[in-house]
Amino acid sequence: MQKIHSVSARALAEFAFEKGDLIPAARAASRMRDGVRGHQALQTLLPVSWRPEVAVSRDIPIGDRVLRVHGRADALYIDREIVRVQEIKTTTKDPATILKYDYPAHWAQGEIYAALFCLNEGVSRAEVRLTYARLDGRMREYTEEYNAWELQERLIAYAGPYLEWISRVDDWKDASKHTLDALPFPFDSYREGQREMAKAVYLAMKNHASALIEAPTGIGKTAAALFGALKALGQGHVTAIFYLTARTTGRRAAEDALDLMRDRGLAIRSLTITAKEKICPFGKAGCMGCQYAAGYYDRRREALKEAMGVQKLDAERLLRLAEKHELCPFELSLDASETADVVICDYNYAFDPKVRLKRYFEGRSRAGLLVDEAHNLADRARDMLSAELSGARLAELRRQAARFEGRDSPMVRLMGELLAAFDGREAEQESLSGLPEGIAEAVRRFAEIADELEPVEPEIVDFVYEAQWFSRVAKRFDEESYRALIAPGERYLDVRLWCFDPSKWLKKALSRVGGAALFSATLTPMEYYAETLGADGEADSQLRLESPFPRENLLALRMPLAVGMKDRERTLTAACQIIHAMAAARAGNYLACFPSYAYMTQAFRRYRMLWPYDDVICQESQMPERARQAFIERFQPAPQRSLVAFIVLGGVFAEGVDLPDDRLSGAAIVSTGIPQLSFEREQLRELLDDADGGGYDAAYTYPGLRRVLQAAGRVIRTENDRGVVLLMDMRYRQEKYRALMPPHWDVVDVKKMSELNEALRRFWSEGG
Ligand code: SF4
Known part of the structure; x- marks a missing residue:
């Protein structure tokens, strides 16, 4: 059977005559909107015998492939003798300065429409009118006449380069497909829950639905999600996979998981999109006048051909390729993403209307989305929108x-x-x-x-x-x-x-892709997250997985301490004593987590005053990458003496960092993590209260709990890990918080220091 490829007349014309400079995305978008207005204005001036916006489509067989060329002519006049096509281009230039053949792609687009109409209607002559117009009313028009056979020849000639490109894409897909089908799970065996997770992801893509998956830390979410999605890709349920993350660390985990699968025979092309300011070799504030933007489209195709031969295009490889061809590496990554099988990138590229990838996310597509750390998505969407x-x-x-x-x-x-x-x-x-x-x-x-x-x-x-x-x-x-x-x-x-409520937007975005799996260790309560993330449709599913690790490896303690704003100064020493007791019970690295920088700094100073010879470090706001790395490197395995790191809940060290084995022995979490009062948050509480009465929980309780559970999730990362989570706040005794604790935690209440010391002593002496 012949393969059918669909392409718009405009894309085909631009492909045949690709050249020119990069235009900043926002300016390109504004020109496009202006273009629509300019078209509408001109179309009102047409004689009555002309029809505006006429759709056309035809299958053109070429070799063993069929090209389905489609589009919409700006205006059309047709009778038995002749087809007349008008192609309108709005411009910010003075139209009088544009010469007839300055833009061959514009002629090619008109010629393709004319060829299609001649073929469909059996007409032997055509005329193409190319009109350049400015919004202020100035315009210039050129015309050209053709025979139908001449237009057909041109159509075939324009299709040539495109088909050559498509053949490369197809050949790769064929070569990759059988490795996808044969792909074994990348580890020797499934961890508990991994098989269910992979299946849920696969089914979401097969059914073009969304799956919300809460999977505790350590289950191997990245590999399970990718494995399920790759199987769906192999079966043709989705055409590409987007692994979407909120942080850079998540991206590395996805790259590593794919490497493991490549080691087991998978042939897959993955590409990581790195933010413009991080990958730009010039580190400029703006791109105006950049040598890598000038003539970008003249050199792009060769680089893209080369990219097709590389299985893993991470930031380093992309930069090398871009420098070789003197191209903007950021734009090159966006362009190369169109033919990658797996794209690893920030949420923005799928959800943010300002920067999302047009080919996959402006209209309907069959992309499969894997949304890592999905608990972040609603807040990020609020900002994006x-x-x-x-x-x-x-x-x-x-x-x-x-x-x-x-x-x-x-x-x-x-x-x-x-x-x-x-x-x-x-x-x-x-x-x-x-x-x-x-x-x-x-x-x-x-x-x-x-x-x-x-x-x-x-x-x-x-x-x-x-x-x-x-x-x-x-x-x-x-x-x-x-x-x-x-x-x-x-x-x-x-x-x-x-x-304040991005759920409608997210729901629409999810409904327009091939399927989505949204996963995180903290999606409790699931009904709330399903609704907020727009994953509560009839076909959508929810899955909550148990921790794969022995329950007894975690000692979860609840210690009542008044840590509200008005009590903090009074109980600061007590809080430090509790943290010190945790660190003194066994040599190890510990986190002391606070809801704000101010509170954390106060506690850090008091702790140092009380135990000046203890090993302590403290997070700073706006830490550069190198300082962050140095902070993390202090968490060495099997330390001889304890280290206490004071950090902020919700910050870079409380989420997304991996400290496996005995690099972390415990986390003391001071407060329930609820965010500080702000005008915006109070508005959120009121607005969500109007809707269903759950405003306080949505604005404060759930975001706070998410931060707490993320920090606590650092403690147990592998089957060999043992550790302590110490919850310090009176409010943890409330029924509401008890109900929200993870099911695999057996939380023990300790009221006095003596009980705390005893619980810690027993836990560490039992497990060695
Ligand atoms: S290389 Fe840097 S300065 Fe040049 S266009 Fe790209 S992002 Fe802008």
């Missing part, structure tokens, strides 16, 4: 622009007009259920005109992008998902269009 603008920042940028460009420059005047809408001298902090229309309109106008002024100053360029994004969010603003938060500054307002 919100937009904010600061009046104070705008005022500062306007001052800067006035210095460089003069007070009367168009950009400075435009900024001044926008600033007037942000005047907040009389304002109070408030949360609005409706859009602040005056501000939204001023931003919309600014974004539209500012883009045409084509600013070059990186900070102003960024501000224009932010204004464009603000306008896009304003369009999707609705009362069920959004609030406008107005915060007065000294003189100007800060305005945030805040998406």
Whole structure:
């Protein structure tokens, strides 16, 4: 049977005549929107015998393949004699300066439409009109006439390079497929729960549904999830796998798991997308004038061909390849992701409307998603879908622009007009259920005109992008998902269009892919997470797995201590004494986890004052990568004396770090981890209360518990680990918290220091 490949006329034309520079993504997006408006304006001027937006499609057999070419001509006139096709291109240039054959891809697109209409309608002559138009009404039109046979020849010629490319992709898929089918599980045996997890992932992809999986630490989630998804890929249920993470550490685990599978015969092409600022060899703030952006499309194809021959494209290999071809490594990674079997990347590339990968996530696709540490997704989605603008920042940028460009420059005047809408001298902090229309309109106008002024100053360029994004969010603003938060500054307002409930968006995003598995060690209560993450459809499933490790390897203790804001100073010494008792019971490395930097620092100082010769370290805010690494390296196996590391719940050392074997012996968790009060969080509590009465839990209890369980999850990572989790807060005695504890924990209450010392002594003497 012949293989059918679908391609749009535009993609085919661009593929045949690929050349040019990189355009920053936000500007490209704004041009696309302008393009739609420009098309609509021109289409209203058409004579009545012309039809706007006419769809066309035809299967073209070439060799052993069939190319299904489809598209939508901007305008069409057709009779028995002739097909006339109009192709409209909006431009920010003066159309009078564009020569007839400056853009061969534009002609090719019109010719492809004309060829398809001639073939479908049996017409022998065609005319292509190519119209360049600016939004201000200026335009230039060129026409060209053809015979139908001539158009067919051109169509075949344009299809050639595309088919050669597709053949490479197909050949790889064929070679990879039988290794996917034959792939054994990458470990000698399944750990308890791994088989169920792999099956749940496979079924989610097979049924094009979502699976929510809570799997305790140590179960081997990454390998199980990838294994299930790869089997679905081999069976053709999904066309590519996206392993999505919230942190870089998760990405490395996925790369390692794939390496293990490659060792067992798997032929798979994986690619890791690294953030632009991390992979850019120039470390610039902006890309304007970059040598790797100039002529990017002239050199891209050769690099992509080479990428097809590499099974593992991690950051290092991508950078080498990009430097060899003098290309932007970040853009190259996005382009190469289109033919990778497994893409390992941040959540953003699947869910953030600003940066998500168009091919897979702008419309429907059959990509399979693996969402690692899915407990982070709702908060991340809130940020992705919100937009904010600061009046104070705008005022500062306007001052800067006035210095460089003069007070009367168009950009400075435009900024001044926008600033007037942000005047907040009389304002109070408030949360609005409706859009602040005056501000939204001023931003919309600014974004539209500012883009045409084509600013070059990186900070102003960024501000224009932010204004464009603000306008896009304003369009999707609705009362069920959004609030406008107005915060007065000294003189100007800060305005945030805040998406407090991203579930509708996430549900839609999940429904448009081939299937998704969202997993984490902390998804309790599952009904709440299913609803919040949009994974509560009829076909969706939930799975909760038991810990594979012996229960007796964990000593979970609950110690009542008043650690609320008003009690902290009074109980600080007692908290330090409890932590010290834990560390003194047996030489080992321990975590002391606090809900805030301020509390942690206070406790660290008090501890050092009380035991000046103890080995203690303390997390700092904004630690650079090297300092973080040095911090982690202090956790050496089998230490001769105890080390206590003071860290913050929810921070970089409380989640996503792996300290297996005896590199960690215990974690004392001070407080229930509930986040600090803030205007936004209070709003969340009120808004979610309106919906189902569970506002406090959703805004405070569950996020807090998540942070606690993530930190506690550092203690037992393998079957050989033994360790202590010490929960220090009066509130852990409440029924609500008892019900939320992991089922594999046997929590023991200790009220006095003597009971604590005894429990620790017994635990360590029993297990050695
Ligand atoms: S290489 Fe760096 S500066 Fe150049 S386009 Fe890419 S990200 Fe921008």
